[in-house]
Amino acid sequence: MENVEATIEVAEEIQEVSKAEDTMAMRIVPAEEIEGLVCEEVLEDEVPEVFALAEEMVKFCHEKQGVGLAATQIGISKKFFVWLDGDKWQLAINPVVFPDKKKSQEVLERCLSYEGKYFRVKRYKKITAVFYNIDGKTGKLKKYSRQLSGDRAWIFQHETDHTNGITIATSGLDMTTPVNEELLKRGE
Numbered sequence: 001m002e003n004v005e006a007t008i009e010v011a012e013e014i015q016e017v018s019k020a021e022d023t024m025a026m027r028i029v030p031a032e033e034i035e036g037l038v039c040e041e042v043l044e045d046e047v048p049e050v051f052a053l054a055e056e057m058v059k060f061c062h063e064k065q066g067v068g069l070a071a072t073q074i075g076i077s078k079k080f081f082v083w084l085d086g087d088k089w090q091l092a093i094n095p096v097v098f099p100d101k102k103k104s105q106e107v108l109e110r111c112l113s114y115e116g117k118y119f120r121v122k123r124y125k126k127i128t129a130v131f132y133n134i135d136g137k138t139g140k141l142k143k144y145s146r147q148l149s150g151d152r153a154w155i156f157q158h159e160t161d162h163t164n165g166i167t168i169a170t171s172g173l174d175m176t177t178p179v180n181e182e183l184l185k186r187g188e
């Protein structure tokens with residue numbers, strides 16, 4: 001598993017630099033590097049690295065006033081992200097979204113990978129989010145299932161898309177339609 005080892009090395013480098021210079025060393029990679037890039041599942045033995053990285057990602061995302069950040073956005077091609085669940089930051093590992101397809105809505109979204117831009121995106125109003133997090137007692141991966149709606153559902157869909165190489169700017173997918181600039185100026 002050459003790729004996995006390479007990813008962990010990158011994670012360790014980032015952690016070391018992060019300790020020295022706070023979160024300044026973490027950076028958003030160019031959008032074209034993450035578009036279409038399907039990330040690898042997180043494995044059990046990668047949990048310590050993921051946990052350490054997630055803490056730094058929360059600080060970084062908070063500083064940037066974001067509500068979610070996927071590892072792929074900072075150049076770590078692994079399926080996990082941090083997101084703001086109301087007023088609490090959460091970690092989601094190997095996430096899968098099961099939408100209630102009866103109701104969807106078009107929402108305007110931003111993304112730290114496309115600073116200053118808005119995109120009109122179709123999101124399901126209610127989803128079942130299945131993901132793993134780190135069990136505080138055992139330190140191992142533990143599976144969770146949650147019903148999410150509203151902002152929480154949209155954020156979770158946005159970040160899970162990232163882990164599969166899909167962004168709000170992805171063209172040719174019905175989930176994602178770039179917003180018409182003229183309409184935006186008129187406030188529609």
Ligand SMILES: [Zn+2]
Pocket residue numbers: 110111112113158162
């Ligand atoms: Zn994003």
